[in-house]
Amino acid sequence: MEKFAKAFPSKPLKNTAGKPWALAGVVGSGNLEVLVERGSRPSDAMECHIETSIPGYKASWLAALADFAHHYPAGGTKVTINDQGAPPVLVTLRLRQAYDHLTKGEK
């Protein structure tokens, strides 16, 4: 297992109402779960905590998360990930699903 955490600059989350948290994905082989939670106050950083069963890919994780924080206003959120070897494309998909659930309610 490899663990790391980092905060990425991101525009503050737009709507402040709605669900306090959202979850996408499941922990299973080649999959991951992404939990996104609203912070208590506005912020211009997306805080990320990752635990992955496949060590050695920290750089690509950080790149994917930085990219997401750049494209979506996610400032003030906390993103926590449990990963069991998901491919990068799935990481991005789950991030977006969790973010959509959080900001738009039920899909």
Next chain:
Amino acid sequence: MTGTSLFHEQTARQRIAAVVDAGSFVELLPPPERLTSPYLAQLGIPVSFDDGIVIGKAKIGGKKLYIAAQVGQFVGGAVGEIHGAKLTGLFKAAARDRVPCALVIESGGVRLHEGSAGEIAITETMRAIFECRAKKVPTIAVIGSDIGAYGGIGILSTCCDFRVMTEHGRLGISGPIVIEKWMGKKAYDSSNRALVWKTSGGKTKYLLGDADALVHDDAGAVREAIGKLLAKSSPVTLKNAKARQAALAKRLKRFGKTENPDDVWKGMGVRDIAAASLASGPEFVALAKTGRK
């Protein structure tokens, strides 16, 4: 998330959302609580925020129920200390509040990585299920996933008042691979899907009377079946135990040496095996109706 509505392809969270009244589900000990397994963490195995089981309160057709769904993708839906304690707590809450409780099963049984803790947890949940039954609070097991209900969870499912199955669901203790290893491929070829499903699948369980409803592989059908059972119960009485003893003895006498599941189907009144093999849910039930009486 895949956009499908096939029950067996859905995740635990999707199943609950699709089965209960829209927006009625309130999760208990939700993911932000981060109740993750210390055993898996110590072993260097990924953990999950819900420890493989989603529990909460909801409504079906406006009627309250407690509902749980196991996450089969996460260590095979197996029961560890936290997973089991959530489930025990839910059935105990159901007994206390006299609110029906449904468990959507997808589990191979005890989580081996947590040793005996999961084993004890399953038996604690069984005790809690019987607490519900003592108060005539309905307990319903839903078995409709490919992983099925095996090991201790297979036994636990038979402690509930009712079992709702789909043809995808399987109910047993030892899975086909274990049996094949034990008895040899000649006695049980675990890659023979037709044989595996006719041994432990929903249709055979329904014919024998171990499943109370056989429905389409669809959340709407499962919802309807649960809804119908919310006001019923199967009391644990001496009279019922004696009737069950007689029925199980009769079943063993009739079919104890029957190798071919088709012969069990015929014995239970299914005339057209080929048609019944292709039929689904209610269509199968219609074909089987005479036999089950």
Next chain:
Amino acid sequence: MKQPSPRALLGKLFGGSAKGIAVEKSLITGYAQVGGKAVCVIGTCNGTYIGNEAALVLAAHVIDCIERHPRTPIVMLVDSAGQEPNRLDEMLGLASYFGHLLSCLEVARRKGHKLITIATGKAIGGAFICYGMFADRIYALDSASVGLMPIAAMSAVTKIPAAVLQKLSKTMPSLEFGAEPFALLGGVEEVWPSKGDTQARLAKAIAAASADDNRAALGKKRGGRKLALDIRNRVLAESAK
């Protein structure tokens, strides 16, 4: 550890009254006395495998006890390797046969029969789940093999090196195999020395038994299962809101 013969064990537990207990195909059924009071006895011996037929034999005896000997305590002896993987038993609903045995025991409990288990030999996995662990109070002889499975077997199935599991079991008794670690989890009330006065202990255990499930509380108190009780109680508290 060398196991005594079933007869020797029954004699040790029930003295001369053990003559009222039948042992057939490694299944134990009958009536005996403990401390001068009648008990019903069901169980397994010789580490036998149990299947649909065995479940029915034991269930029939529980029903007989309920009908003919109201409120007589039921002593359950466990020495079984569990279910033998078998396609025919599975096809006919092995889980349902075990569930039926549990239901019969539940009927007995509600009708005032105390349920006491003694793990006397193998009490592993499914063998222990399908009746023994359903008692009001569960005891084990120190010579019994109690637990989900030995570390070597756990290692073979999970692919985790046995040395890793062995090391972790020092701080996580759940991973360790045996009656003592199982007691730390609350799964066993008390471990009895095989050489001790088991008749006196059994009489005391029957007198003290109550139907509340105290195992999660025991597990927390003894430190072997720290989370179960608190999480269960949190579900109960949150659901009441």
